[in-house]
Amino acid sequence: MERKNQNPIVNWIVKSKILGILFFVIIGAFAVYKLGTALFDNPSLFLQQVVNGLQLGFVYALIALGYTMIYGIIQLINFAHGDIFMVGAFASFYSISRYNVHLWFQNLFPSVPVMLAQIIGTVTVILVSMVVCALLAYTIERIAYKPLRTAPRISALITAIGISFFLEYFGALNFVFSPNYITYQRPFAVKSWFVGPSGFGSIESGIAPPAHSIIFSNIFLIIVFASLLLLLVLQYIVKKTKIGKAMRAVAYDKPTARLMGINSDAIISVTFALGAALAGAAGVLYAIAFPQVFFSMGITPGMKAFVAAVVGGIGSIPGAFIGALIMGQAETLSAAYISTPMRDAIAFSLLIVVLLIRPKGIMGETSSEKV
Amino acid sequence: MMLEIEKINVYYGAIHALTDISYNVKEGEIVALIGANGAGKSTSLKTLSGILHPMNGSIRFLEEEISTKAAEDIVSKGIIHVPEGRKIFAPLTVMENLEMGAYLQNDKDQIACDIRGVFERFPRLKERQNQLGGTLSGGEQQMLAIARGLMARPKLMLLDEPSMGLAPVLVEQIFEIIQEINKQGTSILLVEQNAKMALSIANRAYVLETGSIVLEGDAKEVMENSSVIQAYLGG
Numbered sequence: 122m123e124r125k126n127q128n129p130i131v132n133w134i135v136k137s138k139i140l141g142i143l144f145f146v147i148i149g150a151f152a153v154y155k156l157g158t159a160l161f162d163n164p165s166l167f168l169q170q171v172v173n174g175l176q177l178g179f180v181y182a183l184i185a186l187g188y189t190m191i192y193g194i195i196q197l198i199n200f201a202h203g204d205i206f207m208v209g210a211f212a213s214f215y216s217i218s219r220y221n222v223h224l225w226f227q228n229l230f231p232s233v234p235v236m237l238a239q240i241i242g243t244v245t246v247i248l249v250s251m252v253v254c255a256l257l258a259y260t261i262e263r264i265a266y267k268p269l270r271t272a273p274r275i276s277a278l279i280t281a282i283g284i285s286f287f288l289e290y291f292g293a294l295n296f297v298f299s300p301n302y303i304t305y306q307r308p309f310a311v312k313s314w315f316v317g318p319s320g321f322g323s324i325e326s327g328i329a330p331p332a333h334s335i336i337f338s339n340i341f342l343i344i345v346f347a348s349l350l351l352l353l354v355l356q357y358i359v360k361k362t363k364i365g366k367a368m369r370a371v372a373y374d375k376p377t378a379r380l381m382g383i384n385s386d387a388i389i390s391v392t393f394a395l396g397a398a399l400a401g402a403a404g405v406l407y408a409i410a411f412p413q414v415f416f417s418m419g420i421t422p423g424m425k426a427f428v429a430a431v432v433g434g435i436g437s438i439p440g441a442f443i444g445a446l447i448m449g450q451a452e453t454l455s456a457a458y459i460s461t462p463m464r465d466a467i468a469f470s471l472l473i474v475v476l477l478i479r480p481k482g483i484m485g486e487t488s489s490e491k492v
Numbered sequence: 493m494m495l496e497i498e499k500i501n502v503y504y505g506a507i508h509a510l511t512d513i514s515y516n517v518k519e520g521e522i523v524a525l526i527g528a529n530g531a532g533k534s535t536s537l538k539t540l541s542g543i544l545h546p547m548n549g550s551i552r553f554l555e556e557e558i559s560t561k562a563a564e565d566i567v568s569k570g571i572i573h574v575p576e577g578r579k580i581f582a583p584l585t586v587m588e589n590l591e592m593g594a595y596l597q598n599d600k601d602q603i604a605c606d607i608r609g610v611f612e613r614f615p616r617l618k619e620r621q622n623q624l625g626g627t628l629s630g631g632e633q634q635m636l637a638i639a640r641g642l643m644a645r646p647k648l649m650l651l652d653e654p655s656m657g658l659a660p661v662l663v664e665q666i667f668e669i670i671q672e673i674n675k676q677g678t679s680i681l682l683v684e685q686n687a688k689m690a691l692s693i694a695n696r697a698y699v700l701e702t703g704s705i706v707l708e709g710d711a712k713e714v715m716e717n718s719s720v721i722q723a724y725l726g727g
């Protein structure tokens with residue numbers, strides 16, 4: 122039974138979403154003031170934060186896409202997704218430190234320019250992690266989620282939490298990834314450039330860049346470039362290929378999709394694999410940006426990306442992307458201008474604010490597509 | 493015999509929806525399945541297309557037992573089910589809906605040719621090929637549902653209430669199209685509330701009542717049966 126609230130004032134407060142809007146206006150005004158003065162006081166520092174936020178946002182976007190796709194197709198919040206990301210990071214750690222995968226091209230063709238060889242090596246490392254994660258997620262889906270397809274939704278959700286713990290603590294075993302924080306060796310040497318009023322140039326080690334310039338590195342470039350490329354590939358798969366169309370059909374109506382001869386279970390497995398591949402790539406990029414890997418490294422980025430997917434409107438691919446970019450900015454800007462320990466609190470309160478005003482997220486209602 | 497159903501029983505949990513039902517469809521026929529609301533017409537079609545499975549009994553299609561096969565395998569045998577309520581994929585365009593109908597077809601040229609074919613039959617869909625399925629009118633959606641079914645190149649088409657919610661002119665148009673499809677070699681099992689219309693184009697008919705077949709025969713005979721006239725033809 123639903124109890125109707127008879128008090129007209131309470132009713133009005135609920136209906137008009139006044140609390141959310143007020144909250145939004147106050148926080149918004151505060152944020153605009155803070156950011157405005159920051160931009161005015163030191164534009165290059167501000168832009169530097171935006172660049173850093175962009176880098177983080179793109180990594181979150183890759184993770185968020187998996188959350189949103191899996192939710193779109195079986196309405197499951199895959200809590201193990203952050204741990205797939207962790208496995209992706211570790212897969213690249215091993216392929217670099219143990220198997221020198223990043224050097225294969227250089228070793229095979231020593232005369233090729235180093236830069237090209239490094240790019241090819243890095244791309245290979247990312248691809249290896251993507252494949253590992255896709256296979257892992259495919260297996261998990263077959264073993265753990267598929268048998269629960271007709272079970273109540275909560276069963277799959279609890280299973281996802283179980284898998285998450287399993288991946289973390291199995292990973293923490295000494296003969297697997299170990300419980301230690303491990304330094305990550307990047308597949309390429311870091312190189313930075315500055316751009317600003319004093320022009321553009323590369324930063325040599327030991328020499329400080331000119332004042333008031335923005336610094337960015339090849340890490341930033343590879344993250345932005347790889348993420349955009351993967352997003353485009355994903356968009357292409359979902360929009361143009363037969364399997365992508367089938368994914369949307371299955372997400373919309375499973376029984377009818379089956380009447381067309383679409384094997385919905387296979388399509389769901391493919392969706393898991395695809396989402397996991399993106400998380401795997403995110404794991405590599407994250408480890409390159411913050412060169413340390415450990416068994417629980419997936420929890421926080423996973424949580425943030427999940428929030429990003431919800432803020433953007435869970436089930437929507439463009440929504441996940443926008444949500445992730447907002448999360449990245451919120452996190453770096455609040456770390457820079459409010460306080461570092463507060464940054465997570467602020468990022469998560471963003472979730473509350475957005476949901477108070479748009480319960481379905483930014484792109485939730487307007488876009489009719491679920492995958 | 494193209495399709496032969498023998499003594500099947502279908503349950504929804506404890507609900508016994510179909511009791512010892514037997515019927516058949518011969519090559520080239522239009523067979524009507526009529527009955528009141530809740531008689532089990534849709535349940536019968538869902539059992540044929542593998543969305544549901546019978547507890548016992550047999551379903552043979554072209555001499556092959558299909559009662560335990562999965563829905564997607566049954567499509568590949570040549571049975572297509574155009575479900576009640578059209579069930580268009582709303583977020584997919586008209587074109588994409590058609591492509592989903594051809595999901596198990598692998599020959600690209602043939603698919604393109606089939607799409608041209610259905611556009612000839614349904615010029616309205618051609619105009620709207622890039623529109624989202626969910627934004628079509630009810631009549632257009634019904635046409636798309638049938639067109640999407642044709643894309644699978646079926647030998648047998650199961651149609652569940654194609655006239656539902658359509659204006660009389662459109663109903664007539666849809667029934668003409670069904671006859672045309674049949675003339676071009678597709679057998680049809682037609683479920684209808686609109687018994688008069690269904691019987692007027694069918695070769696044979698079965699009358700379903702609370703999960704059992706209570707009458708069967710040539711469409712003409714069934715149409716002249718007094719109890720049918722009373723119950724379904726408003727006589």
Ligand SMILES: Nc1ncnc2c1ncn2[C@@H]1O[C@H](COP(=O)(O)OP(=O)(O)OP(=O)(O)O)[C@@H](O)[C@H]1O
Nearest residue numbers: 504507509527528529530531532533534535536685
């Ligand atoms: N998913 C279900 N769970 C339980 N019972 C069901 C389910 N679907 C149908 N039934 C029951 O099975 C019986 C037959 O339903 P069915 O949908 O086959 O009827 P129908 O002849 O197609 O009716 P209509 O003309 O209204 O479409 C009904 O009593 C219905 O309540």
Ligand SMILES: [Mg+2]
Nearest residue numbers: 533534535576
């Ligand atoms: Mg029905």
